[in-house]
Amino acid sequence: MKKIVILLLCFMLTGCFENSGYLVKTCTKEEKSDTFTGITTYTFGFKSDVIDDLKITYDYQDSNSDTIEALKLSLTTQNNYLNLSEEVLVDNANQYKITYQLPLEPSDEVDEKFVIRTSRTDLVNKLKEEGFTCE
Secondary structure, eight states, X not given: OHHHHHHHHHHHHHTXXXXXXXXXXXXXXXXXXXXXXXXXXXXXXXXXXXXXXXXXXXXXXXXXXXXXXXXXXXXXXXXXXXXXXXXXEEEETTEEEEEEEEOSSOOHHHXXXXXXXXXXXXXXXXXXXXXXXXX
């Protein structure tokens, strides 16, 4: 019986179980101005400080529908150029929320536009420098 317990502990410590030690973290930054609220959220999955899934979500809300339409056009134009995988979560007159899957080996243009790091520690430190709150 002791051998089985020791063997299981060895498998657990070496990460032989699927998704063992996999964690997800979010960093958020909120900006407000008059009737406008913009929330940017980075969500990333990692194991042993190595990121293997990185997404950014923009959530824009404004009582002025022209502001939302302008932001939507800007994001659409940007993504036509950068060609990222996207998912529109909310699209109405007063709110636009979209998520982009970010590549971990980005082109220069993508790397310049977004904060992309493959180390959880490096990404969190960089986002905190830019005013994000990380949980």
